[in-house]
Amino acid sequence: MSPEEWTYLVVLLISIPIGFLFKKAGPGLKRWGAAAVGLGLTLFTCGPHTLHSLVTILGTWALIQAQPCSCHALALAWTFSYLLFFRALSLLGLPTPTPFTNAVQLLLTLKLVSLASEVQDLHVAQRKEMASGFSKGPSLGLLPDVPSLMETLSYSYCYVGIMTGPFFRYRTYLDWLEQPFPGAVPSLRPLLRRAWPAPLFGLLFLLSSHLFPLEAVREDAFYARPLPARLFYMIPVFFAFRMRFYVAWIAAECGCIAAGFGAYPVAAKARAGGGPTLQCPPPSSPEEAASTEYDFETIRNIDCYSTDFCVRVRDGMRYWNMTVQWWLAQYIYKSAPARSYVFRSSSLQRQRRKKTVLWTSMAVQRLRHRAPTAQGAGSISGLGTQILHASWHGQKLQKKPKTVLLFNQISRRSASNPLLRSPRWKESSSPFFFLTIHPFHFYFFLTRV
Template structure:
């Protein structure tokens, strides 16, 4: 493990017992202590680069105060432009930011954009109350306009400050104002979340030792046969997953120990977003709680879901919620694949300026288009057994697609990524394009046969079927 990884590990490990201590604090003390701890972590790990995060926070506060109505769009532009300056600061003669300051800046960007949206929602609901002369509780709307102290406290709260998960300002306020935090579940869900972390950690260390990423960049690697080169990306993505499974499960455990994101199951909380319905528990029925709000990874479904589009849903779940609510709806396209492409482009920019991010993220829409084409042309025409076989093949190709895209994400440079992809003959790109072409050919052939033998009322055009599929996907995502 690198020195930076050891620091992350120490921070995650320390946050778990500290979290249990925070349950004993009153709301004002809890707010101040979480801010002091978070600021200490930031200053120790980032030093002078703490100024980057502070400027981002103060800039967002000024935007909200000056123009709350346009704050979401302006804050998005402000934070993303500052990310660009932050990443080019070394080129401008400024000190090179530390990896820790980069991690803090990423989470802070999500928080500031979300905060601006929450403040706008608060004022809009307030105006409705004035015009209707009535007040009705609205799920997810903050109770008051945050002060500058509230904003700084939320920004530098030690929970998830470097590792995530992302959580909204409303979630933070709910955490501070928990009426009886000691009565909320903590030990059992915390241990449940940690039970596989030693396994993930051991697998990460052992497989990474046998299949180091640096070997891919050597001339010796290219001397191996195609099968070796192809299978190597499977090992690399496995290491990648185990690393993040360990880190995110540990970070979630730190939130669980402190009680952050603990809501009744009846509130139907979503990762990142929090409760989605008003919930009033029955006084005669024991309340069951969950920590879905701060769940950042679903390890099982990440590995075993069938579709590429579903794989994204279970990975970095709180950030996916942020993208789905603040980026995807504002995409300048209507088609699902194009909107997904726009969202992936923004996600790539958020991650960094390395070309490998863009090469990887912008391959996702191609894969989505491929699986959509094959589902409409092949799977829909199969029986139950045939669909089961199709799904297993689909799952296998989904995993290979993520293996393939992961190489760009970890190699970072365009030259290294293209060099590796060319060493396996751009196989997954070819498979994706082949599936799209085959799907359209099969649909076109099926359409001609239908025109010959079917009545006008039984015909369904290929374009109409694809449109229905996209509309159903959009409706399903909106419902989430």
Template sequence: MCHSLDRELANTPKIAMSEEELIYLAILAGTIPVGFLFRYLSPPVKQGAALLLGLSISLATCRIHTLHSLITVLGTWAIIKFSWRSAPSLSLVWTFLYLLFFRLATLFGLPPPTPFANAVQLLLTLKMVSLANEVQSYHLMKKEDVSSFTKSSVIGGLSQEPSLYDIISYSYCYIGLMTGPFFRYQTYVDWLQQPNPSSLPGHVPCLHRLKLVPVYGALFLYINSYFPLAYVRTEEFLDHQFFFRLFYMTAVFFVFRMRFYAAWCSAEAGCISAGLGCYPEGAMSKPGGGPTVQYSPDPDTPVVYDFKTIQNIDCYNTDFCVKVRHGMRYWNMSVQWWLHHYVYANAPFKAYTLRAAWTMFISAYWHGLHAGYYLSFLTIPLCIGAETALEGTVRAKLGPMGQNIFDWVHWFLKMRAYDYMCMGFVLLSFGDTINYWTSIYFSIHVIALGCILLGKQLKGKGEKRVKKDDDIQQENVGEKKE
């Protein structure tokens, strides 16, 4: 069977990228130098040029399917215009229902959307829901200001309701059109109205973000050539021993990470070159959300800027943070902000694990209808429950050395959990995902459930021991009284 694998790998190109990946690469590479030119444009010209470029990219890659995104924008505009009070919930329902129609378009006799149209639709869904929330906040704060005669203290609030042209311009702004990162409408407005954008930092932070992209790209191409995903679906793969099958998911997840590290770092560089998301460090900006505090710089002190608002990936912490729950914070960070503020915060549950499960379900739906997404995302709450169960019953009772060893084991299992869940994300179908997980005996599910049961057992023994100690103490107090 090793000879079968050799033949399979021999027939695999050592360096190969699909046509779609090459187009994505060309768009990402092109937006970086173009961004520096936008710094010299006036706000109206910048708005029009960004819209024109974004629409051109959309029409060139999505063609007739651009109508899907346009319908979504017009529907959201109508909701905001005629029902701003209910706009957040209505826009969420509208955009998510349209996502369903978009993905089932072939059932209605429509041609299947291109992958580029899917990418535009995903990012646009986030933008429209966020915009509806921003407009509602604007109207509520406006009413509060009128009634109290005080100036609004809201951070990053709108100064006026956007027009249809403003909404379309925001929706089709060329920056992050297909690759992200997600950014709020207020971030877009701040970008247009920057007083002196050419003086803001650009070349140094841009190069800093790009310095490892060639490494990520080379590792993606090289490792992918030796560990192709398609091989997992073959009968020969199942003939290999258990540890080979188990290791394969580690290689696949490594390839997956390198691909997105390269893409997202390049996308961030495109934002940086244009100056989008550039705020003073004192504003304490969050990825996706922007500034979190009102900041007035001292005129006698040089202002230091950052681009945290458009940061979408923290490569180091993604790889080396200890916990599963922390790993999500550093991956696709702008989307995580969106999920936290618009889904997790409004979840119909109070328990953390259930709220996390609800958020993961919505995230899976946003990604697509493939069963692999749901199998992967809904495994995350199980892993979170496992690590929570042992943190209080095991780690908390260990000394410094024991806790250090516990954290290293925890980190190792966290990475294997993400390897495991990644397989569902890339294999997509229910059958392929279950077949692979079966081939490694559902190891992560078994370990997670075992940790939960162990944690409950240790917690139960601890409670019994405390209760017994309390009973003995009460008996001793009674004897002393006698």
């Protein structure tokens, strides 16, 4: 393991006992204590490059205050423009940031765009309320008011997921601060239940990376090997890549579980990244809270089994980095000005009640699952989503064209291959399908090597 990987691991492991300390604390201690820990970790790992995150936060907050009715699009343009500048620092002759700074900047970009969208939704709801002349009850997921600068800073630097994720909304952050009877939220058992595969994944990572080191593909001798041998090498190398991310994301989820972060009643039917989808009143007494069943689906970032044993590209994208996939669907694809022609076709067919054809059934399936990689296939909005996704991922400007190409081709393959979508194929295919042509293999080799 490299020194950077050891640093990530130490940060993730430290967040677990810290979570237990913050779990039963009051809202004030949670807010400022978590922000102090996160800012301390950022300063320790990023040093003076922490200034990049501060500039991004201040710029976004200024846009929110100046134009609350359209701050989502403005914040999106600002954060990704600064991300582009951030990636071009070495080309401009400026000091190159550390990899930890890049990780902080990536997660911060997601959080600030989400915050701006939540503020815009609040502004729209308030205008509708004023126009109607009567006050409605609290809406699901709506903010109580526009956060101040200090509240924005505390959300941005909260130690939870500050480098590895999972992504969470400001509404989720507020629910954690104001969590009623936090002592009744179970932590230890859910943490152990979530953490048990991590040691196995860690051992598999160490073994596979030792036997098939990634550095070998950067040597000239590697390309002297026969083509079948080079193609086979993709499998163990990407296997190690997945195992490393499994360990990191499971540890990050355990840090959230230890703090009770993202805990909602099962009846709320929470989604990864988005939070509750059904209104569920908070418990009014310790006894009611103790009898309530909770889950941590809001901060669930990886489904290891479904990722490795999926047979369709769409499924692989859905179960990998789940909170980011939700962010892309919610804040990019759904808000895109151009809609998929598949969507329009599907809507017309349902309205006219004509016989369903292949493309319409595929569009209905996309609407049901709301996966951005499948929804945007063949459309302007889908292509825009993939370009932005690639821009968010790419660590170097030289890699961005390849990343854009791969994300767009992944979405096209997902939509244009009905054979992989059919139940007959899914039932007859081997569960070890991922060992041969796992959909992420080619993405990895064109973007990482």
